[in-house]
Amino acid sequence: MAPRSRQRRHKKPPSLVTPMVVTPPTVVTPVPLTLSKLDPSIDALGFFSLENNVPGLSQLILQKLNMKSYEEYKLVLDGGDSASGFGFRCPQEMFQKMEDTFRFCAHCRALPSGLSDSKVLRRCKRCRNVYYCGPECQRSDWPEHRKVCQELRLVAVDRLMEWLLVTGAFVLPSGPWPCLAEVVQGWDTWFSMRCLQLDATLDVVLGSHAMTTLWANVGRPRPDPDVLQGSLKRLLTDALSRPLTLGLGLRALGIDVRKTGGSTVHVVGASHVETFLTRPGDYDELGYMFPGHLGLRVIMVGKDVSAGFTQSTSTSPLEPGTVQLSGHRGLYHDFWEEQVETGQTAHPDLVVAFHPGFHASPDLMEAWLPTLLLLRDYEIPTLITVYSHQELAASLQILEDLDTHITAYGANPFASLKPEQVYSNPNKQPVYCSAYYIMFLGSSCQLDRRQLEEKVDGGV
Numbered sequence: 414m415a416p417r418s419r420q421r422r423h424k425k426p427p428s429l430v431t432p433m434v435v436t437p438p439t440v441v442t443p444v445p446l447t448l449s450k451l452d453p454s455i456d457a458l459g460f461f462s463l464e465n466n467v468p469g470l471s472q473l474i475l476q477k478l479n480m481k482s483y484e485e486y487k488l489v490l491d492g493g494d495s496a497s498g499f500g501f502r503c504p505q506e507m508f509q510k511m512e513d514t515f516r517f518c519a520h521c522r523a524l525p526s527g528l529s530d531s532k533v534l535r536r537c538k539r540c541r542n543v544y545y546c547g548p549e550c551q552r553s554d555w556p557e558h559r560k561v562c563q564e565l566r567l568v569a570v571d572r573l574m575e576w577l578l579v580t581g582a583f584v585l586p587s588g589p590w591p592c593l594a595e596v597v598q599g600w601d602t603w604f605s606m607r608c609l610q611l612d613a614t615l616d617v618v619l620g621s622h623a624m625t626t627l628w629a630n631v632g633r634p635r636p637d638p639d640v641l642q643g644s645l646k647r648l649l650t651d652a653l654s655r656p657l658t659l660g661l662g663l664r665a666l667g668i669d670v671r672k673t674g675g676s677t678v679h680v681v682g683a684s685h686v687e688t689f690l691t692r693p694g695d696y697d698e699l700g701y702m703f704p705g706h707l708g709l710r711v712i713m714v715g716k717d718v719s720a721g722f723t724q725s726t727s728t729s730p731l732e733p734g735t736v737q738l739s740g741h742r743g744l745y746h747d748f749w750e751e752q753v754e755t756g757q758t759a760h761p762d763l764v765v766a767f768h769p770g771f772h773a774s775p776d777l778m779e780a781w782l783p784t785l786l787l788l789r790d791y792e793i794p795t796l797i798t799v800y801s802h803q804e805l806a807a808s809l810q811i812l813e814d815l816d817t818h819i820t821a822y823g824a825n826p827f828a829s830l831k832p833e834q835v836y837s838n839p840n841k842q843p844v845y846c847s848a849y850y851i852m853f854l855g856s857s858c859q860l861d862r863r864q865l866e867e868k869v870d871g872g873v
Contacts, residue, residue, distance in 0.1 A: 582623030599826030675708025676729035684717035
């Protein structure tokens with residue numbers, strides 16, 4: 414909990430096969446939806462906001478996944494139920510039902526159940542991503558769709574290729590960096606550094622049985638090798654964007670990763686996006702970014718952390734050169750009181766929030782407020798990421814209203830290069846995970862007071 418003397422000092426914030434779970438991106442815009450005050454969740458907000466653009470879409474998704482309710486869907490994401498509960502009999506059925514969740518007219522928003530017998534949803538032949546109930550809707554929609562058609566073509570390939578990551582058929586390249594870490598400033602230099610190893614890895618995946626099985630079951634022709642290779646590279650950046658963004662924060666905020674006992678990063682507001690199917694080695698690249706580090710502890714904290722991911726968050730010293738992942742289910746300000754203040758968990762050297770979304774809903778802002786004040790008042794180096802420039806502007810305004818001392822913001826050199834389709838509004842410009850970042854440290858009011866004290870001490 415933030416110190417009581419400072420808690421009030423803020424301006425009022427603005428109001429049978431391996432399944433591939435359909436998880437609508439948690440890209441949300443301000444909506445009139447009201448969630449429970451006791452259990453606000455950006456996952457729930459993202460899922461139910463589908464109804465604002467396409468009434469009935471959330472129910473269609475549950476139906477195709479053989480589920481009766483959002484609670485059942487959430488249980489699988491939480492790791493509390495066997496994924497085999499989807500009941501898919503073969504890969505072909507799984508991919509077909511996944512594709513069925515995208516079947517609605519991109520212009521009039523009609524679902525298959527709402528069409529007359531004479532109409533059928535047909536896919537855009539260019540992007541193979543969006544559907545139309547007839548030529549009239551497609552012609553009317555073209556002025557908008559033409560702006561995103563090419564990007565949505567990439568989305569359509571990527572969402573199928575993700576199956577290779579889920580099943581473990583595509584293993585990310587790993588190992589110490591063969592150059593000075595300071596040289597790697599973004600994806601261009603990262604790809605250049607990993608070039609030989611990456612080419613060998615991609616060649617193996619392209620020629621694998623898993624790749625053949627995938628395209629034999631998805632109901633569309635297999636793209637050319639260069640298209641598939643481009644998709645694998647985008648998926649790679651999506652998987653590594655989070656650990657490398659943590660490294661960006663450690664670098665930019667001057668965190669000493671060679672201190673005795675190791676360094677600790679808390680990822681707050683974590684959900685299934687950061688924890689569902691996450692493997693122990695997925696953050697090894699963070700360690701390679703800091704050769705000679707004395708251990709890096711990454712603790713995911715959030716109400717939507719997958720149950721299977723929660724592990725011990727003890728303060729025991731780390732082995733030098735290792736990256737330890739663990740999780741805790743709950744709100745961060747509660748975790749702080751119960752675990753950090755009591756010494757059961759290490760004090761964070763850096764706190765990171767991937768797409769917190771507090772700009773999107775008054776309920777979410779209310780849930781995030783105690784954590785934002787805690788981070789500000791305890792002067793904890795903090796980095797948050799957002800999907801778009803619009804979200805960046807809205808989030809900056811909120812943080813300024815809370816008197817946080819913003820130290821830097823801008824485009825993230827390690828943003829995911831995989832475009833994310835806005836599920837229920839496919840003609841909206843696709844976004845990219847962690848496209849922008851904001852860093853803050855302490856309070857701007859605190860900074861003003863210190864500057865005044867320095868002037869007084871200096872006799873100015």
